[in-house]
Amino acid sequence: MSSSNDSDVRGDSPLAVVVLAAGQGTRMRSDLPKVLHTLGGKSLLAHVVDTAVQLNAARICVIYGHGGERVRTTLSDLPVVWVKQNPQIGTGHAVAQALPHFQRGDIALVLYGDVPLIQPDTLRTLVAAAASHTLALLTLELSDPTGYGRILRDSLDQVVGIVEEKDATPEQRRVREVNTGILAVDETHLANWIGRLDNRNVQGEYYLTDIVGLAVADGVPVRTIQPNTAVEVLGVNHRVQLAELERAYQTRQAQKLLYDGVTLRDPARFDLRGTLEVGRDVEIDIDVILEGKVSLGNRVRIGPYCYLKDAIIAEDTEVRANSILDGVTIGSSCVIGPFARLRPGTKLASRVHIGNFVEIKQTQVNEGSKINHLSYVGDAVVGREVNIGAGTITCNYDGANKHRTVIGDRAFIGSDTALIAPVEIGNDATIGAGSVITRNTPSGELTLSRTDQKTYPGWKRPVKKK
Numbered sequence: 427m428s429s430s431n432d433s434d435v436r437g438d439s440p441l442a443v444v445v446l447a448a449g450q451g452t453r454m455r456s457d458l459p460k461v462l463h464t465l466g467g468k469s470l471l472a473h474v475v476d477t478a479v480q481l482n483a484a485r486i487c488v489i490y491g492h493g494g495e496r497v498r499t500t501l502s503d504l505p506v507v508w509v510k511q512n513p514q515i516g517t518g519h520a521v522a523q524a525l526p527h528f529q530r531g532d533i534a535l536v537l538y539g540d541v542p543l544i545q546p547d548t549l550r551t552l553v554a555a556a557a558s559h560t561l562a563l564l565t566l567e568l569s570d571p572t573g574y575g576r577i578l579r580d581s582l583d584q585v586v587g588i589v590e591e592k593d594a595t596p597e598q599r600r601v602r603e604v605n606t607g608i609l610a611v612d613e614t615h616l617a618n619w620i621g622r623l624d625n626r627n628v629q630g631e632y633y634l635t636d637i638v639g640l641a642v643a644d645g646v647p648v649r650t651i652q653p654n655t656a657v658e659v660l661g662v663n664h665r666v667q668l669a670e671l672e673r674a675y676q677t678r679q680a681q682k683l684l685y686d687g688v689t690l691r692d693p694a695r696f697d698l699r700g701t702l703e704v705g706r707d708v709e710i711d712i713d714v715i716l717e718g719k720v721s722l723g724n725r726v727r728i729g730p731y732c733y734l735k736d737a738i739i740a741e742d743t744e745v746r747a748n749s750i751l752d753g754v755t756i757g758s759s760c761v762i763g764p765f766a767r768l769r770p771g772t773k774l775a776s777r778v779h780i781g782n783f784v785e786i787k788q789t790q791v792n793e794g795s796k797i798n799h800l801s802y803v804g805d806a807v808v809g810r811e812v813n814i815g816a817g818t819i820t821c822n823y824d825g826a827n828k829h830r831t832v833i834g835d836r837a838f839i840g841s842d843t844a845l846i847a848p849v850e851i852g853n854d855a856t857i858g859a860g861s862v863i864t865r866n867t868p869s870g871e872l873t874l875s876r877t878d879q880k881t882y883p884g885w886k887r888p889v890k891k892k
Contacts, residue, residue, distance in 0.1 A: 440484035441553060442532040442613065444524040447471050447539030448491030448511045453664040459497050461539040463668060466675045467699025467717055470662060471497065473542035475504050480546045481553070484532070487524040488539070516631030517607070518623045525617050532613040533557060536634065540662045543675060544608065548653045555649045556610035561641040564608040565650045566659055574604035575635060577650065585648040588635045603650075605635060606659040615646060691730075705741060729763065740776070757793075775810075788828075792835075805847065806831040815841035815859065822847045834869060 451460025461471035468476075471488070478486050486506040490497045491514050498508045509523045521536060528534060533556050535549065548564070555562035563585070565577050571591075576598050578587045588605050589598050619637040627633070641648050653659055657674045660667065680693035688708045690696050695712040702716055705724035712730045720734050723741035728734070731748045739745070739756040746763030753770030760778045762768065768780065771788035778791050781798030791797070791808040799816035805828050806820050818839050820831040829847035833839065837851045840859030845851070850866045857863060858874025867873040 439531055439533045439557060439612065440529065441481055441535060442485040442524075442528045443478040443481070443483045443487070443535045443537060444521055445471070445474050445478065445486065445488045445506070445537045445539050446517060446520050447474075447497065448489050448494065448514050448520055449540065450491065450514075451540070451663075454662075454668075455665075459494055460662065462497060462500055463662065464699075465542050465662075465668070465672055466679070466697075469501060470542045471501060471539040472504065474537050474539055474544070475501075475506055477544055477546055477549065478535075478537065479505065481535075481549060483535070485527060485529075487527050489520045489523055515625065516629070517634035518620060518632035518636065521616070521634055522620045522632070525613075525620065528613045528617075530613060533610055534613050534616045535610045536608060538607060538661060541606075541608070541659060542662070543660065543671060543678075544658050545653070548651070548658055549608075549610075552608070552610045552651045555651055556612065559612060559615070560647045560649045561615065561638065562610045563638070563648060563650050564606045564659065565603050565652055566606055566656055567602050567652065568604055568656070569602065571599075571602050571604045576601040577603040577605060579603075585638065585650060586642050587639045590635075606653075607634070608659065609634075611637075611641075615641070615644075618644075700735075711747075723758070732763075736770075769804075803831075805829065806833065808833045809835035809837065809853065811836045812839070813837075814839045815843065817842040818845070819843075820845045820847055840874075 447461045449460055454460050454463065462469050465473060475486060487509050488506045489509050489511050492512045507527050511520050511523050533553055535553055537544065552562050552564055573591060575588045575590045576594055577585060578589055580586050591599065619640040622640055623632045623636055625632050638648060660671060662668045662671060676697055679698045680690055680696050684690060684693065686704060687706060688704050688710060690710050692712045696710060697715045700716060700718045700720065703721040705722060707725045708722045709727045711728060714728050715733045718736035721738045723739060725742050726739050727744045729745055729747040732745055733750045735752045737751045737754050740758040742758050743756055743760040745751065749763035749766045751768045754768045754772040756774045757776035757778065759776050760774050762780045763782065765782045766780045767785045769787035772786045773790045775791065775793040777794045779796040779798055780786060783800045784797050785802045787804040789803050789806045789808065792810045794810055795808050795812040797803060797814040801814055801816065801818040803820050805822040812833055821844055822828050822831065831845050831847045832850040834851055834853035834855060836854045838856045840857050840861065842860045843857050844862045846862065846864045849863055851857065852867055852869030854870040855867050856872045858872060861875040863873065863875060
């Protein structure tokens with residue numbers, strides 16, 4: 427969203443975001459801090475911070491907990507101020523740690539590091555509501571509000587407080603409007619209310635929700651905003667919820683691609699764990715996983731059960747079933763697979779064929795060349811219109827160092843050939859099947875390396891002793 431539109435959303439007040447990420451996440455039953463668990467290939471916390479960045483927030487503070495240095499170290503590239511909460515004595519206390527980093531006149535937005543799918547448009551509406559010296563709460567109507575704090579209203583339908591379920595009366599528990607914890611308010615009010623919180627409760631903690639009662643007592647209007655979908659405000663407390671949000675996230679990704687013109691053979695069996703750029707008329711079959719940065723040109727077809735990571739694929743290329751492409755650049759009109767593995771550093775020019783059970787690594791394959799069956803080519807340059815037969819390998823590793831193989835244009839490499847690097851095969855050279863090539867071969871000539879074929883009459887195969 428442009429800066430001019432953001433100015434319209436929040437007037438002249440800068441936006442300061444505080445993300446609460448200090449929770450232990452004990453129900454995850456994991457040594458990994460909860461906010462570092464991933465959704466769509468990105469940590470929960472990174473999702474929330476990315477959303478805050480889209481709001482053009484002037485300041486983003488992340489509150490992390492005791493023992494959470496791993497969070498700060500792992501996500502050190504995030505554009506945030508890291509603030510440690512120690513001891514962890516409630517959400518109100520957590521927000522208090524961020525106040526020194528805010529400025530007078532800021533609108534403060536409180537988010538949660540384990541609520542990853544909150545949408546920028548929802549938050550823009552919430553912040554706009556807070557711009558008029560209002561406490562803006564994000565609430566949700568649920569058919570089953572069990573476990574949530576309830577929003578309490580008076581006879582005029584004005585918010586007067588929040589009651590936690592354990593403290594609610596039977597009548598209050600029938601209320602379906604619940605508190606999500608996400609709120610926005612100007613910094614002056616927030617600092618005043620945070621300073622007046624007390625911890626006289628069973629947990630001995632300072633609750634952020636208590637500021638609602640303080641706002642009502644001070645005559646500050648409390649306005650509620652609801653998200654477009656419930657999934658936006660769902661948090662992650664255990665792995666069941668994480669799995670549910672993963673599928674919700676993937677469904678959202680798939681729907682966007684469908685609207686962008688991509689054919690997904692089964693949107694429920696598609697996973698995007700990074701970013702995807704697509705051209706027109708792209709087709710993706712079932713159970714395809716995309717990670718990192720992937721770019722698919724016009725009319726690219728991806729077969730079933732493929733894995734693509736950090737891959738650039740030009741137009742009219744087909745990737746057939748069960749292929750793995752990782753860290754590769756593929757030209758136009760190529761055919762790859764089935765069961766091909768292209769490892770980092772692979773670069774294919776146009777019209778290249780890489781067939782079944784072929785592995786390529788750190789290799790440039792030029793226009794029109796074919797490696798169709800059961801071969802390994804690593805640390806090599808393959809010229810134009812080369813044909814490499816089945817069972818060919820470049821022996822690039824001597825146990826300590828990698829060496830280079832160069833195959834000239836229009837060379838023909840016979841099946842079951844071993845090219846012992848470093849070695850160069852000349853243009854238009856032919857290598858006889860079954861050869862072991864240890865020296866450079868001349869252009870335009872046949873080179874082969876074989877022992878004489880012999881037959882030993884009467885020879886008997888060994889048998890096991892009884």
